[in-house]
Amino acid sequence: MHELSIVSSIVDSVTETLAAYPGARVKEVRLRVGALASVIEDSLQFCYEIATRDTPLDGSALVVKVLPVRMHCDKCAEDVEIASLQSFRCPRCGEPLTDMRQGRELEIDSIEIDQVEENV
Amino acid sequence: MTTRIVELRQGILKKNDELARSLRAQFEASGVLVLNLVSSPGTGKTEFLQRTLRELINSGAKAAALVGDLETDNDARRLAASGAPVRQINTHGICHLEAEMIAKHLDGWKLAELDYLFIENVGNLVCPSSYDLGEKIRVALLSVTEGEDKPLKYPTLYNSADVAVITKIDIAQAVGFDRDAALRNIAEIRPGVRIFETSAKTGAGMAEWLAYLAQQRSAK
Numbered sequence: 001m002h003e004l005s006i007v008s009s010i011v012d013s014v015t016e017t018l019a020a021y022p023g024a025r026v027k028e029v030r031l032r033v034g035a036l037a038s039v040i041e042d043s044l045q046f047c048y049e050i051a052t053r054d055t056p057l058d059g060s061a062l063v064v065k066v067l068p069v070r071m072h073c074d075k076c077a078e079d080v081e082i083a084s085l086q087s088f089r090c091p092r093c094g095e096p097l098t099d100m101r102q103g104r105e106l107e108i109d110s111i112e113i114d115q116v117e118e119n120v
Numbered sequence: 121m122t123t124r125i126v127e128l129r130q131g132i133l134k135k136n137d138e139l140a141r142s143l144r145a146q147f148e149a150s151g152v153l154v155l156n157l158v159s160s161p162g163t164g165k166t167e168f169l170q171r172t173l174r175e176l177i178n179s180g181a182k183a184a185a186l187v188g189d190l191e192t193d194n195d196a197r198r199l200a201a202s203g204a205p206v207r208q209i210n211t212h213g214i215c216h217l218e219a220e221m222i223a224k225h226l227d228g229w230k231l232a233e234l235d236y237l238f239i240e241n242v243g244n245l246v247c248p249s250s251y252d253l254g255e256k257i258r259v260a261l262l263s264v265t266e267g268e269d270k271p272l273k274y275p276t277l278y279n280s281a282d283v284a285v286i287t288k289i290d291i292a293q294a295v296g297f298d299r300d301a302a303l304r305n306i307a308e309i310r311p312g313v314r315i316f317e318t319s320a321k322t323g324a325g326m327a328e329w330l331a332y333l334a335q336q337r338s339a340k
């Protein structure tokens with residue numbers, strides 16, 4: 001299980017970003033995670049709660065968007081979504097596929113923050 | 121109070137990826153072929169690697185190895201019996217190797233004098249696949265004793281392989297290994313990947329594997 005180290009990197013990156021928004025509170029952290037990224041969402045959520053305690057991310061929600069595996073099929077000359085992770089074949093023509101275009105992402109997409117308005 | 125969205129669009133393992141990229145550049149500049157061996161615990165990585173190192177050294181090649189385990193230096197001692205320089209990386213609870221651990225343990229080794237550097241990852245079918253170590257070739261191993269459907273159960277790992285090695289074929293018959301199913305399952309997850317069928321005990325399949333290594337090295 002490496003979800004804890006992944007969550008720690010998330011906390012670090014978000015904390016760094018927050019430096020530019022003094023006093024801001026984090027409401028949501030949104031991830032983009034490929035279906036082949038080998039992280040388990042339940043473990044992420046579990047670790048997130050623990051790792052964000054007493055940090056500026058405390059109490060925020062972790063929203064995980066799972067990206068399906070997309071491969072390029074030469075025969076069909078386009079990108080296709082494989083039907084299952086147990087078969088890397090084109091769902092249309094049956095061709096074995098090796099050219100992955102999406103599926104291993106492990107990214108912070110964005111964060112939603114609440115900012116107290118400054119009195120001018 | 122205002123709510124705003126701040127775009128980050130940032131890789132979570134960015135630090136590891138960047139370090140791995142710089143390691144890869146360093147390996148390429150030194151002309152050393154680097155391989156990362158991944159599989160479940162007990163597949164036979166150490167045994168296979170020990171035989172590989174011994175045969176490479178006997179043929180006059182210069183090969184070294186890094187080996188990752190949670191604890192103990194048992195595997196490093198086994199590998200060192202081949203005569204190759206070997207270093208143990210103890211991860212103390214971390215279930216995979218990271219680029220930073222590799223960088224740290226290369227200290228003092230002259231990469232330019234090496235032909236091959238093997239990295240035996242921690243035995244784990246999930247976590248190592250997320251961490252680039254700067255290797256040129258990722259080797260996924262599967263033993264005849266662990267079930268022909270392993271590749272289907274762990275597609276994240278087997279799909280990331282550049283080459284696959286089936287180990288312990290000397291006991292294939294005794295354990296009722298279904299060779300066709302294993303080959304088919306690997307090909308289903310990683311179409312076209314080259315598959316070696318080996319035994320570290322008898323040496324079966326090692327000649328083909330060593331020829332592949334030599335060819336990969338000269339192709340650089």
Ligand SMILES: Nc1nc2c(ncn2[C@@H]2O[C@H](COP(=O)(O)OP(=O)(O)OP(=O)(O)O)[C@@H](O)[C@H]2O)c(=O)[nH]1
Pocket residue numbers: 159160161162163164165166167168195242243244287288289290291318319320321322
């Ligand atoms: N019969 C047979 N047994 C083997 C072979 N290769 C390894 N073994 C045995 O399988 C067991 C595990 O082998 P290791 O090489 O330690 O496996 P490993 O993948 O390095 O294990 P970890 O480092 O713990 O992940 C040992 O008892 C080996 O003797 C082989 O080719 N044939």
Ligand SMILES: [Mg+2]
Pocket residue numbers: 165166167195240
């Ligand atoms: Mg071992």
Ligand SMILES: [Zn+2]
Pocket residue numbers: 073074075076077080090091092093094095
């Ligand atoms: Zn197609």
